[in-house]
Amino acid sequence: MKYNVTINSILNVNEIPEYWNEQDYLKLLELFNFPDPETIAKETLLDYLKMAITDEEPNKAAAILLTYKLSEKLNEGQIQQISNDMLLDKVCEEYPEIDLHAPLFHINQLLYLAYNGKFPNAAATILKCVIIADDVEDKSELGNEQILKILAQGLGESALLKRLFPEQLVGIKPFPEANDIVWELESLGSSQYKLITSEYWLSKSDFVQGEYQADIVFEEGITEA
Template sequence: MQVTFSVQIDSFKKISKIPNAWSDEDYRALLSIMDFEDDVEKMDAAELREMCMMSLNDLGPADAAKAVMTHLFPELAEGKIDQVSHDMVDDRSWEEYADCLLHERFFNAYGLLREAFNGIFANPTGVELALTVTAGHAEDMAIFDESLHSSIVRLLANGQGDDALINRLYEDQIKGTHFPEAPGLVWQLKQVADEGTTRQFCLVSSYFWMENFEQVESFEAEAHADVEE
């Protein structure tokens, strides 16, 4: 069932990295991939990060990208990693890679590589978005309990024009009852307040999908939950 909601954009902030995207364990794993021989277990967080950045820089852009890809994408074949890593300097994979479910990891990869090489790689542009959603009845909010990601993505897509890229690429999923790609379009999502007919959400996504909200204060749009098969 389609429900119409009023949406208030509380904040819109561009970001080039996601806080805490890289942990000490990630840095240790990367150093291992790069055959770093010192005892990384004895390094503190700052040393780990600095050594990882230096080691990536020593490899050069393509090989550094391959090391990062090898760590972040264990499901990809080595040949695919070789191909993508050689193209990353010129591509914007966090927007362009065919499987959107991998976009957040690409975003994190570009953030790390760009810092390691003081540029060279494209600057990834993401968005932290906070919004307040209001419905006519508290029971209308049930769609967010049933399938949060899908419902929020449909709401944000329907808040943009029909010519918006998200609507052109995912029209069937937005209008349909199953949206497995939704977590690839809104990467991080949490509900921060629930006051019956009003809820507040914070999310992280790509500017690629959300740029239309940069100058928007509020809108009305419909959304619905997925339907379990």
């Protein structure tokens, strides 16, 4: 299937404010032993949470946040290890389980902002593009795997995505990792898409083409060995 692609914008950000909500702030304030969090004005909840976080030692604060978000996926020993590693490395990029990269990024950046840089700084990528199928009858919306295959054809050969998943991107092997690499994918209508992922996977410097034609193989065409 052929598509005409135009990259409209690629923005690197240090946080995605929509990830944490009011209920998260209230629950976290309780976990950080902040008195009467329900009396705090909504617009100042995050400021108070940052203050509550910095009342703890950095690794302990990290452990509280990790337990709150990931206790169903990580055991106590893993949480303790990650809470220490986060002070030294970008665990949200290096952790072997890709499905944890997104929550680890959001936790890392909340700690980074609260401690004013004591934790390593990571970045997310917000990409907006227009993808129009050559087949004018094709009005179907694209999924995570299709989007990554299409975007990959505008990347340079040194891009990490192409180096780690070369066979998946050309349709030789299945690509289940796409659902973890893409954190959010939104159809904006009129063949426009908004994608959020880690800068680790897609960055502005990875793209060598802003307009191009992509020819992709859909997953149903793959024959597994």
